[in-house]
Amino acid sequence: QAQLVESGGGLVQAGGSLRLSCAASGRTFSSYVMGWFRQTPGKERSFVARMSKSGGNTYYADSVKGRFTISRDNAKNTVYLQMNSLKPEDTAVYYCAASTYSRSTYYSKNDYNMWGQGTQVIVSS
Numbered sequence: 069q070a071q072l073v074e075s076g077g078g079l080v081q082a083g084g085s086l087r088l089s090c091a092a093s094g095r096t097f098s099s100y101v102m103g104w105f106r107q108t109p110g111k112e113r114s115f116v117a118r119m120s121k122s123g124g125n126t127y128y129a130d131s132v133k134g135r136f137t138i139s140r141d142n143a144k145n146t147v148y149l150q151m152n153s154l155k156p157e158d159t160a161v162y163y164c165a166a167s168t169y170s171r172s173t174y175y176s177k178n179d180y181n182m183w184g185q186g187t188q189v190i191v192s193s
Contacts, residue, residue, distance in 0.1 A: 090164030
């Protein structure tokens with residue numbers, strides 16, 4: 069499996085922005101559907117965004133639509149999550165995920181078979 073390493077998390081004031089990065093090792097990055105999930109203590113890991121292998125198709129959770137943007141640079145083996153207009157409820161550990169599975173939606177954590185260690189995002193009010 070590929071190694072995924074997230075970076076870019078931190079503390080930001082409500083209304084501010086952060087950009088998360090996820091660097092993947094290996095030689096088959098362009099073969100992965102990439103996604104972002106987030107998790108808070110005591111809650112299930114939930115879907116945030118995903119991007120197709122080529123980067124031509126994206127999908128977002130309703131809670132982040134219009135504020136977050138997922139992108140990928142296959143030449144750099146990296147996927148990004150630009151987070152704007154951050155709210156306190158966005159506070160979570162954010163996880164990068166990759167999938168080699170054949171799926172139609174990639175909205176569930178079970179649709180992914182590779183995960184990073186997570187990066188903490190804290191949005192203060």
